[in-house]
Amino acid sequence: MLRDYQSLSEQAAALVGDRIRRNPATVLGLATGSTPLGLYRELVKMVRRGVIDFGEVVTFNLDEYYPIAKENPQSYYYYMQRHFWEPAAIPPERAHIPDGNPDDVRASCRDYELKIYRAGGIDLQILGIGVNGHIGFNEPGEELMAKTHLVSLSGETIAANSRFFEKAADVPRMAITMGLGTIMKAREILLLAAGPDKGTAIRETVKGGLSTRVPASLLQAHPRVTVMVDREAARYLR
Numbered sequence: 001m002l003r004d005y006q007s008l009s010e011q012a013a014a015l016v017g018d019r020i021r022r023n024p025a026t027v028l029g030l031a032t033g034s035t036p037l038g039l040y041r042e043l044v045k046m047v048r049r050g051v052i053d054f055g056e057v058v059t060f061n062l063d064e065y066y067p068i069a070k071e072n073p074q075s076y077y078y079y080m081q082r083h084f085w086e087p088a089a090i091p092p093e094r095a096h097i098p099d100g101n102p103d104d105v106r107a108s109c110r111d112y113e114l115k116i117y118r119a120g121g122i123d124l125q126i127l128g129i130g131v132n133g134h135i136g137f138n139e140p141g142e143e144l145m146a147k148t149h150l151v152s153l154s155g156e157t158i159a160a161n162s163r164f165f166e167k168a169a170d171v172p173r174m175a176i177t178m179g180l181g182t183i184m185k186a187r188e189i190l191l192l193a194a195g196p197d198k199g200t201a202i203r204e205t206v207k208g209g210l211s212t213r214v215p216a217s218l219l220q221a222h223p224r225v226t227v228m229v230d231r232e233a234a235r236y237l238r
């Protein structure tokens with residue numbers, strides 16, 4: 001548990017920085033949302049100070065809205081470009097994200113899985129968590145999908161994400177996301193959560209049983225997960 005959002009971001013950056021110094025060709029899985037913004041800011045500072053270099057790193061983002069164009073400022077592509085890929089000087093050919101506007105969704109999802117496989121799999125996957133316990137855009141339900149797929153977003157997620165849009169009606173209803181299998185195959189996982197809204201999801205993720213109703217709870221079955229939370233997100237852990 002970390003004191004506040006700033007120390008959470010610094011600790012997360014220290015962990016990622018350490019892995020990249022050990023292996024400059026690390027394959028990183030990246031997340032969007034407000035939680036990893038501090039981490040990205042700290043990593044960019046480290047790049048500018050010459051402490052780390054992302055020149056050889058390969059990245060794969062968890063998810064993207066559907067349908068959405070890359071140029072749309074609400075797309076995750078745009079977010080990544082602005083907050084991380086560009087300022088961290090990640091070569092564009094090494095930065096991957098699901099295509100939010102493919103001609104053939106199934107083929108595009110298959111291709112994304114293949115690219116991850118060909119890159120040697122993900123070494124370190126960074127995750128945020130939804131208020132309902134989702135990771136990527138794997139929503140709670142009867143069953144979870146293993147691979148990259150198209151998903152309908154839950155009402156809760158649409159409501160939570162509407163803060164990034166002018167009108168709730170503008171929030172995309174669908175997304176393309178890595179599956180639980182894609183995420184669980186990562187050799188190491190770093191889950192970040194901050195703020196009181198994440199308290200329940202974190203308690204269920206860490207203390208509850210494994211359930212498709214709380215997709216993040218499946219991480220308990222992963223051999224190498226670090227969960228970094230601030231005080232507020234840890235409020236129900238005692």
Ligand code: GLP
Binds near residue numbers: 035157
């Ligand atoms: C979205 C993303 C998730 C993210 C979650 C939480 O639904 N698809 O990857 O973890 O939001 O976002 P935030 O960090 O803004 O709370």
